[in-house]
Amino acid sequence: MTDRLTIRRPDDWHVHLRDGAMLEHVAPYTARQFARAIIMPNLSPPVTTAEEGRAYRDRINAAVPAGLDFTPLIVAYLTDHSDPDEMARGHAEGVFTAAKLYPAHATTGSAHGVTDIANIMPVLERMQDIGMPLLIHGEVTDHDVDIFDREAVFIERTLAPLVKRLPALKIVFEHITTAEAAAFVAEAPANVAATVTPQHLHINRNAMLVGGIRPHAYCLPVAKREHHRLAVRKAATSGSPKFFLGTDSAPHAVHTKEASCGCAGIFNAPYALESYVTAFDEDGALDQFEGFASEHGPRFYGLPLNEQTVTLERGETIVPDRIGEVVPFHAGETLGWRLV
Ligand SMILES: NC(=O)N[C@@H](CC(=O)O)C(=O)O
Numbered sequence: 001m002t003d004r005l006t007i008r009r010p011d012d013w014h015v016h017l018r019d020g021a022m023l024e025h026v027a028p029y030t031a032r033q034f035a036r037a038i039i040m041p042n043l044s045p046p047v048t049t050a051e052e053g054r055a056y057r058d059r060i061n062a063a064v065p066a067g068l069d070f071t072p073l074i075v076a077y078l079t080d081h082s083d084p085d086e087m088a089r090g091h092a093e094g095v096f097t098a099a100k101l102y103p104a105h106a107t108t109g110s111a112h113g114v115t116d117i118a119n120i121m122p123v124l125e126r127m128q129d130i131g132m133p134l135l136i137h138g139e140v141t142d143h144d145v146d147i148f149d150r151e152a153v154f155i156e157r158t159l160a161p162l163v164k165r166l167p168a169l170k171i172v173f174e175h176i177t178t179a180e181a182a183a184f185v186a187e188a189p190a191n192v193a194a195t196v197t198p199q200h201l202h203i204n205r206n207a208m209l210v211g212g213i214r215p216h217a218y219c220l221p222v223a224k225r226e227h228h229r230l231a232v233r234k235a236a237t238s239g240s241p242k243f244f245l246g247t248d249s250a251p252h253a254v255h256t257k258e259a260s261c262g263c264a265g266i267f268n269a270p271y272a273l274e275s276y277v278t279a280f281d282e283d284g285a286l287d288q289f290e291g292f293a294s295e296h297g298p299r300f301y302g303l304p305l306n307e308q309t310v311t312l313e314r315g316e317t318i319v320p321d322r323i324g325e326v327v328p329f330h331a332g333e334t335l336g337w338r339l340v
């Protein structure tokens, strides 16, 4: 039995650090574990220009405690009015690592998102030409589609046609939650990959709804049935280079979650590595953890692997009920691994 695991320092390929006081509060948790992170741009207002991206990067760097080695990778928020030249300029100047497609009104902070993918086709064509990755919140927003089906329907209606139309575009299907998504990505060409969150490895929809409604288990895409959780877990622990770590840590103040209309998002940053490694351990896949956490992501993005290491060991991690104004994922639980 492995009791200690030393791996290359991981990166988080999908995280919400927010802005202002929340940024100050949450950035240290991400920076102490991860060397780099893809920072989601769904601020209000969203990060749409290279100039806004640069200013946001400065604010993030100022919020990271001195002595922590951490590089934020900034992402452009695509709107119906995004300009191919502005995207290409931001990418060439090293501000925008990627661009994010939020279907309008699909999730938190997506009101300025794209109403029809046809509106951004010139931008996507340019991104394909310059090798700039497209990150996707993959859910349709049609009112006649059940919330539990929105990811699978997105594959049929939007993602599969997009991959056909722009076969060389680098695409990350973010925070996958279904067997359909895991299968689609596994069978797609090498330029299509996916991130997987800790919550979608650990919980199914019962966690949200059994014994009372549990707002801190609510995020988007919403957790699905158990067979979907198992399929996502199998993909993550398979060793396939198409699946990599992206926490989707999405902090919301407790009063905005525990409300008649609560916000979507789970704050998992503080114990992200302990949470992931627990799932890999349960599946007898500790030997696949370094690939998932530290190698597949940088290889997909064309970035160097980190040279520093981190060590995880078997031992108790007690997750507190609250961290400031935010309830963390696994609140009140004890995890069987700790970050040394
Ligand atoms: N995942 C979530 O439930 N919420 C995210 C947005 C997102 O990633 O969809 C947020 O910004 O709060």
Ligand SMILES: [Zn+2]
Pocket (backbone or CB within 6 Å): 107, 137, 174, 175, 220, 221
């Ligand atoms: Zn999302």
Ligand SMILES: [Zn+2]
Pocket (backbone or CB within 6 Å): 014, 015, 016, 040, 248, 249, 250
């Ligand atoms: Zn997210």
